Structure formats: structure tokens, C-alpha cells
Amino acid sequence: MRLLLLITVLWKFPFYRALTCLKCDDVVQPRHCTTVMTCPDTDVCFVERRINSFGEEGYALGCMRDHVCRNITSISSTSRCAHCCIKDLCNQEGCGEPGYPDSRGPICYNCLDAVPEGRCHQIEICRQSEVCSVSGKGMFGTTVFASKCIQQESCGAHHGVDIIGKRGQMSAIRAYDVHDCFQCCTSDLCNRNCHNSVDGQWGTWGQWSMCDVNCNHIRIRSCNNPAPEDGGRNCRGLAVEVAHCSVCLAKDCSELLVHDARLRSGVYNITTPLTHTQVQVYCDMDTDGGGWTIFQRRFNGSVDFYRNFSDYENGFGNVAGEYWLGLKYIYEITSNGSFQLRVNITHGDGSTGYDVYSNFSLQHGTNYTLNLGERVKSQGVDSSYTFFTDSAPVGNAFSTYDLDRDNYGPNCAETFKGGWWYNACYRYINLNGLYKPGRVDNTAMLYDNGVGLTSSTIMFKDTFQKA
Secondary structure, rough: EEEOOOOOOOOOOOOOOOOOOOEEEEEEEEOOOOEEEEOOEEEEEEEEEEEEEOOEEEEEEEEEEHHHHHHHOOOEEOEEEEEEEEOOOHOEOOOOOOOOOOOOOOOOOOOOOOEEOOOOOEEOOOOOOEEEEEEEEEEEEEEEEEEEEEEEEHHHHHHOOOOOOOOOOOOOOOOOOEEEEEEEEEEOOOOOOOOOEOOOHHHHOOOOOOOOOOOEEEEEEEOOOOEEEEEOOOOOOEEEEEEEOOHHHOHHHHHHHHOOOOOEEEEEEEEEEOOOOOOEEEEEEEEEOOOOOEEEEEEOOOOOOOOOHHHHHHHOOOOOEEOOOOOOHHHOOOOOOEEEEEEEEEOOOOEEEEEEEEOOEEEOOOOOEEEOHHHHEEEOOOOOOOOOOOOOOEEEEEEEOOOOOOOOOOOHHHHHOOEEEEOOOOOOOOOOOOOOOOOOOOEEOOOOEEEEOEEEEEEEEEOOOOO
């Protein structure tokens, strides 16, 4: 019965390097072939299932012209399948037959009698404990090579020479030709001759990555200057280096930005300048040049701001969400420098606005009295109300429901459900009140009118830092 010749060919790019292919005329499976040949540059490897003169199926392997293998369309009564491929020894499988097993040693040239380079055509599949070996001997201007599999532990002791790339003194008595050598190697077909092995050298380090939330960054280098060749040693040492970011010694977000202008808005570690405490803060690296350290942020009411004094002193909430940094940290960070204070708000109707003030800090001591300079920028807020008008918070101690320090008879924090620099008690500025967006309520989070805000962000940055 005449069968259509089946060709399986994968051609993704032209092939230019001379391949080494298995070469046999009749074997039971392609992988049984133990003879190889070096093909012309234009050839590829092939395997073909055939019927011999006895009517038995067997396999022919060898080289075939590239363009012929691409365009085989003939029908043959003796050919049941053909398969072409473009990799050394790739015709050890094909036509549905299994290839070499994964659990094996290298495939090595196997010529016990020394022959000139390129004249060894026999191969052997080594066991897992074996490697390839080759010994070269200079004979009247020509070097001949013997090759075989050898136990790995025998390499270093063989004739008293090292494993890879060393010219051996085969005997202490007799002087040998300069081309005498013995080498072991571990990759397929690596023992065709004695190679001049190249030890790998490190390339230059890449740039440090951006700092992660744990204040670490990494850099990477490659073993490619040069890469190891012909059994040479790989580079020693680490390809990846991890280090602690120096920017984490920064006292605030403006100093972080000076160290690394690539930083994006997010959570970072800083180190407070007085007690050297590591604190997580949220940095706004986008607004008005970036470098803003946020100490109050509210936008969905998920965190209750009606808290006791201890909470306000030490901080609360989720740094990546709604949170209050902590009075003791705000005091410490602003204790040295010239800081602007910025308030960003979203009104109940969705309109936005902001105010910026100079010379922000908290006074030393447990009152955390608010210091603030003049308003320097403003947009989208009612200019009739500032931190300095009508029961202004400037110059007042911080009060909570359990620690009344305001200038009014009743406890302002308890009455208006917040923690703030209350005076007697306040005029529209109650940014830590209850989250009641759009509602007219004097216990709500307010700024420049009596309607509850949808969001509020209070932040500062050191204007001495030049980002």
C-alpha cells in the first residue's frame, strides 16, 4: 500500500551553523544509532522510517539539504515517515519514536584509538556518574585525540592532572609534545578535541532597584565578561546583591525624594531624627513637587477618629489607608527644619480645595501646641476662614475627650467628637470630627463651612530640601 510521506518540519529562522547529526542506514530506533557526522552548512538532520529488503521496518538517519527537507512531496513505497530538525543530534528521535532518556550522562565521542580532529565518528551515551574525556598527543606536527566516557572521580587523578583545561605532564620521566593534553567535560559532544577552556568573569553591576517597603533594594550582574566556555569555571560569588537603602535614614518624605527622585507615592520607612525610631509613613510624591509626609488622611470613614489622647500621641489606623501618624512623630520630624503644612479637602458636593501654610511645627512637651506661619497658597476654599481666624487652632494644645486642654468650659473634643487643637471651641476647622460627608453637622469633619467633607489630607514637607 502506498503511503503519503509525512514530514514534520519546524522552520522559524534560517540555519547557518554546521550541525552534528546521527548517521546510520538501518537501526531499530533512531536513538540506537552510535555514529555521527558533521553536515555541510546548508544541511539539517533527518530521520526516516524505511522498509528494508527483508520487509523489516528500520530507520535511516543523516544529513539532508535544507531546501530539500522543506519541500519533500514525493510518495514512496519504502518510506513511512520523515522528520527533519535543526539542532545537534536532534534526529535521535522522530516519527513517534522515543529519544534519549532524561536520566543519562553526556553523549561523548568514543574513539579509543587516537585519530586526527574530526575523524572520530563513534559516540557513546555515558552513565550518570560518568563524564566525557579526551586525551591529545602531538605526533610529528599533528595532534591526534582519543576519547571516551570516564568515571567523574577519575578525572582529577588521571595522569596526575586537573579536570578541565590543563596540559598534563603524563610522566615525570619523559617529556611530551607541547600539544599533549587530557581534559574532562560534561556537555554533549564536548570531547572532540582538547579545548582552551575559558573561566567566566563577572560583568558590571546593574543599577540598584527602587527601595521596597522593607527598605531593601537589589542589583544584579551577569557572568558574561566573558561567559564560561569549553568547561571553564563559572563565576564565583553572588549574581544578586541585596542591601539596606540609605534613604531609610531619611527623616521624612522630602528627604527620601532628595535621595531618589524616582520614588512614587506610597508607604515608606523613615527614621525620626531625635529618637531614631523607624516609622512607616505615606508619602505623596506627586502633589506640588512631591515630598509630602502625610500625617492625617481620611476618605471613606473606615477608621474611627474619635479617640483618646494615647491613640493620637502614638498614631492609629492603616498607613496605606486612613490613618493618623502620631503627635510624637509629627513633633520629632518637624523639630528641625522649615516645614510647610498643606491641607487638601474634598467638599460634600465633590469640589476640591487646598491651603498651604509656612513654618509648621509642634512645640516640645506633651501639649503638642500647634505652631504655624502665614497662609502662602490657597485654592477652592473659603478664604474667610483660616487657621488664624475665629477660635483658631494655632497656639493651642491638643485636646481629646479624655484630656481637656481647650480654652472653653465644656470639653470641646467630647462635644464635637474629635481630637484637635481646640480653642473655644472652633470655627469650621474640625478635621478629626466624625465622618459625615455632605451633612450639615457641627460634629462632622469640617474645614471651611458647616457641611461634612468627603475627604481630608493633612501633610507637611521641609522646604529646605531641594528635590
